[in-house]
Amino acid sequence: MYLIPCPWCGERDQSEFRSGGEAHIARPLEPEHLNDGAWADYLFMRTNPMGLYRERWVHAHGCRRWFNMLRDTVSDRILAVYHMDEAPPEPGDES
Amino acid sequence: MSDQTHRLAAGGGVDRTRPLAFTFNGRAYGGFGGDTLASALLANGVHLVGRSFKYHRPRGILSAGPEETNALVQLGRGGATDPNHPATTVELWDGLEARSQNCWPGPRFDLGSLAESASPLITAGFYYKTFMWPARLWPLYERIIRHAGGLGRSPTEPDPDTYEHVNAHCDVLVAGGGPAGLAAARAAAGTGARVIVAEQDPAFGGALLNETEETTIAGAPPLEWVERTAGELAAAEEVRLLPRTTVFAYYDHNYLALVERLGDHLSPAEGTGRPRQRLWKVRAKQVVLATGAIERPLVFADNDRPGIMLAGAARAYLNRYGVKPGNRAVVFTGNDDAYRAALDMVAAGATVEAIVDLRPEVSGALPHRALDAGIPVLAGHAIVATHGRHRIQGVSVMALNDDATGVTGAARDLACDVVLMSGGWNPAVHLFSQSRGRLRFDDERAIFVPDTSAQAERSAGAANGTFSLAQCLAEGARAGLAAAQEAGLDGTAEPAPEVDETQESPARTVWVVPTRKTRGARMFVDFQGDVTVKDLRGAVREGYRSVEHVKRYTTAGMGLDQGKTGNVAALAVVAEAVGASIPEIGTTTFRPPYTPVTFGAIAGRDAGDLFDPVRKTPIHRWHADHGAEFEDVGQWQRPWYYPRKGESMHDAVQRECLAARRSVGILDYSTLGKIDIQGRDGAELLNRVYTNAWSKLAIGRARYGLMLGEDGMVMDDGVTSRLGETHYLMTTTTGNAATVLGWLEEWLQTEWPDLKVHLTSVSEQWATVSLCGPNSRRVVAALNPDIALDGEAFPHMSVREGRILGVATRIARVSFTGELGFEVSVPANHGLALWEACMEAGKDYDITPYGTEAMHVLRAEKGFIIVGQETDGSITPGDLGMDWIVSKRKADFIGKRSLARSGVAGGERKHLVGLLTDNANEVLVEGAQLVEDAQSCPPVSRPPVTMVGHVTSSYMSPNMGRSIALAMVKNGRDRIGARLFVAMEGKAIPVSVVRPVFFDPEGGRLDG
């Protein structure tokens, strides 16, 4: 079980959180202008990399805030957490 | 009670002043305090303790620890019996009852042993091959397998014990309380670190518990050092010592699970009032793994007879328990360590017939001491056969050729009653591997050792491949200090204590001991699964290459012991057969738990009534007092129906349904999900998450909404009302309240942070009483709210705020039954008073409380859907015939684009329809499948048949005077008037497809 540093509450057990999947997938502003394939890309397709992964988490049983996390999917080390409106840190940036 | 014929007069850690009585397979025996069941059985000369899994071969005690593979016993009797305990870890208590598993009627005469004569049939993959076909006989196969397997019997009664959970944090968790672990704990504790030391055994000391006084630490016997160190640790403020505690799991981010056995070693009387086990969930900044090593058996012909045990185990029985495992021993080894067992046997007064050593030449201190003690040493020899059925009686020994691939010369027979074997020691790397650390194979010593760490841990001592006691102590102390320092504490190293121990010369590893050609001899690699060298080689011959596949195919390492003794030898055999090196084929993955954990410990207190929280409405007590039967809806307990004396459920529901339409019904609707929406952009939020338009909803008006997932499928529905300029109240289905709030929050926080709107759950702040029926307005009016209730002032789909019974109220004129209806909400504390006032006011109208079942019938009569009953995550508004609620004008809302996808907009969809049976009294089964012709109902001659839909809701409707059903049917709206069949076992029920509104299709009753 991960120890997740909520940007608002500090370190808490993973059981207090819910994962929201890959981060930085913005909802298209004009969905009606997308063809079915492009819409399906937004809706269903995720990168699922082996290595650095930017994902969304919510502190569901805590402050109930959403935030972003940079995690290494191989080691499951959490390299950074950052606010929803922040740009993702570049690999190497993370503290 | 038989004598303890093999108990030594003195020595060992048992308490001879505390005799204990126990039974094994119904026979009475005696032991002492400090014994395990295994040591007590051996003290009584009992080696034969069970039968093997597949061949039912007689088996004895192999080890002295949790790695035990043979001696599994069933404890207690009757419904509370407890299976699969290794006799080697069961601490003896007075009155203990134990039985062998996997044999009937007993281990000496076992009917299952007939299986061995059929053994050519029971080779690797036996289960897969034998029980594959025909598949319809699987229930029979399963019975046979279960009976033949029979690893213990499950208890049939509820677990009488209690268990608890503890969460803990520490700077340094030390797994293992042997020399390395104690040294690590001491060093860490010296820095002031918070330390937890977990030791699976009741005593600290690890391998030192089995050591003689020949070895010394700081000039004193090893146990003196153990006692002093454990004493210091116990006295240290920040140290927690946990004996009888196994670290069984190493999860992510240094989260470890431990199980502490508090009551297993006590008789029921002694254990009364305390939990049996405690599960520790520990988050450690640093971990030191000092889990020791596990001895490997040698793989040779018929190496499984009772009386063949590990040399190190024999030392434990001799030196720790004061028990002589036999009187005439043969020692079989490729290393020096087993010589210690030979010397200990001689010291205990036993004869050692010979030490059979795989090494062509032996030299060094231990062999010399053996020769000095008069023990014959047969260097370059091997045991090629063993004799004796229920107990080893002798062995045949031959000389090995140079590369140990064969044997030469004449066989020599040696009589014995015990064989002590050692194939070397495997570091216990299980937890390290669970932590995702990478192992390295040390070719020189033929062992896996920890290589690269993945988490904040370090290994020390035998677990790290460090076997010398002096080095264990030094490495342990270094690891403990380093761990504490990395956890942020300061400290300095102390000099390690002086150790006097005998040095060992290099070992020789022979994975499969060659033998002469003997028919029927078996070389066991995994004793518990009865997996032999031949099975493993056979699996490779059949094409299995991956060790993970070979493992599953042969079941090697898949028993309760998870192959703690046999896995590395199995790898070696597979590697040799594949023609690769051991590191090339790699090891199998170690997964939690290290040793079996009871379900009780995992459940802790979350059992029985405490399994899940129960939510009750403020009016619950009234329902219970008035005989309501309850239904679980999520965590809520809702009144299901209110049976009167002598009424069946059917009677009660029919009465409640009629009353709600004829006069007035009352429903506790407090569980309804309620979300308070405030802020400038409330209407915009509603526009985005509902399919219909909200901008023009006037203050005081309410509107029904359908919420979709982004995939266009119906997710929730409910009525939202506008209470003020920037104030809305959304209602959700009972079971979906938290999900919907989370859904809205997700969009607001992640996609629409610019929207100025706040959400608050107020589900539990308001109690809601729903009144429906032609007299509902009169009942509300009798409560004198300061709100005009007439149809003109208060039309359908509106909401009013005011006061009722002296408290604030919100009244919504909505209807889930098609009748005139009012939902009256008051602050939760006043819910019961409101309900009782309604009951009083409604007396003249025979007001009738109704439960969820009647509610379901009433809404089905009107064809109103229930999300999760008519829908299943694959249903669009169009499928439900609810296109009227999907705005064409709104540019966008969640799910809109998906409704235009080709598979949704075009194509064949299921539609919501009604079904009427020919027989008005026949009530269909919900979930039943629909087919187009009667011939497609089972039994059918040529499956499969095409199913065109299924029944989603089905009831006897008293207001219709007949049964009704809702169904989702392919192209259902084009089939109105058509005939379908409900396919039931052995019969086809003809039905007519109708529009899904049965009662008052014009909606004339809404105004009462």
Ligand SMILES: [Zn+2]
């Ligand atoms: Zn938080």
